[in-house]
Amino acid sequence: xxxQSLLVPGEITPVRSVPGNIRRPEYVGKPAPTPYTGPExxxxxxxxxxxxxxxxxxxxxxxxxxxxxxxxxxxxLDKVAHDFxxxxxxxxxxxxxxxxPKSLCTSLNEVICHGIPDSTVLRDGDIVNLDxxxxxxxxxxxxxxxxLCGDVDEESRLLVKRTRESxxxxxxxxxxxRQINVIGRVIESYAKRFxxxxxxxxxxxxxxxxxxxxxxxxxxxxxxxxxxxxxxMTFTIEPMLTLGTHEYEMWEDGWxxxxxxxxxxxxxxxxxxxxxxxxxILTLP
Numbered sequence: 001x002x003x004q005s006l007l008v009p010g011e012i013t014p015v016r017s018v019p020g021n022i023r024r025p026e027y028v029g030k031p032a033p034t035p036y037t038g039p040e041x042x043x044x045x046x047x048x049x050x051x052x053x054x055x056x057x058x059x060x061x062x063x064x065x066x067x068x069x070x071x072x073x074x075x076x077l078d079k080v081a082h083d084f085x086x087x088x089x090x091x092x093x094x095x096x097x098x099x100x101p102k103s104l105c106t107s108l109n110e111v112i113c114h115g116i117p118d119s120t121v122l123r124d125g126d127i128v129n130l131d132x133x134x135x136x137x138x139x140x141x142x143x144x145x146x147x148l149c150g151d152v153d154e155e156s157r158l159l160v161k162r163t164r165e166s167x168x169x170x171x172x173x174x175x176x177x178r179q180i181n182v183i184g185r186v187i188e189s190y191a192k193r194f195x196x197x198x199x200x201x202x203x204x205x206x207x208x209x210x211x212x213x214x215x216x217x218x219x220x221x222x223x224x225x226x227x228x229x230x231x232x233m234t235f236t237i238e239p240m241l242t243l244g245t246h247e248y249e250m251w252e253d254g255w256x257x258x259x260x261x262x263x264x265x266x267x268x269x270x271x272x273x274x275x276x277x278x279x280x281i282l283t284l285p
Contacts, residue, residue: 010118054141078117093133124150238269
């Protein structure tokens, strides 16, 4: 694995502005969102609106990823995604969510998730996850992917490739009538082939008019995840695989989650809707 030094917090720039004509999620300016009490199965109109939100989120992530290179700061990536979303009439869902100060999450190397974009400079050999969610027409679309920065070592490249494959396999396992835990069973069994850890305490989630509806999608084989999938259910799958332990620690910022052994980790995510025969990915560019 790369012998690069571990990450430390950088300087965070002021909150970026969003034009006043762009609709905000209800939680902006509040300490926490209002708990969701609606259904997990969405009507066709909601799903269609989620396709639009998902497309914008996917395009914003792709646009930011074009700028990944040694010497670029994670704050610069945040600006690219932020500008893309607001230029397309969408609000960056993470901005102001429980006080999060930026418009996407940038998680490098040993950061499992929720890294805050700041003055941190990307280095040759880094792996960087971009997690982008867009809110438009009253709904959210959420996706993330891990990218290579420059010349990345083989162990990290394989981790990234296999984490993407674990998501693809999990999506293929989605079927109406199956329990949610089939998703984690597929991911965990695949990850174990390579000795990877599977993060347990951060999961996929229900998503619709709510950023996080309360539905939990574990990425390991949980005996408690017995909810049966139904056509019209919308949720994310976002496996986080590690080169070592699945255990984690959190920085003092209350957001940045790092592997306890500081070994590298990768993540991929799509927002899905369950169909009559499987799953449709809503976060396609």
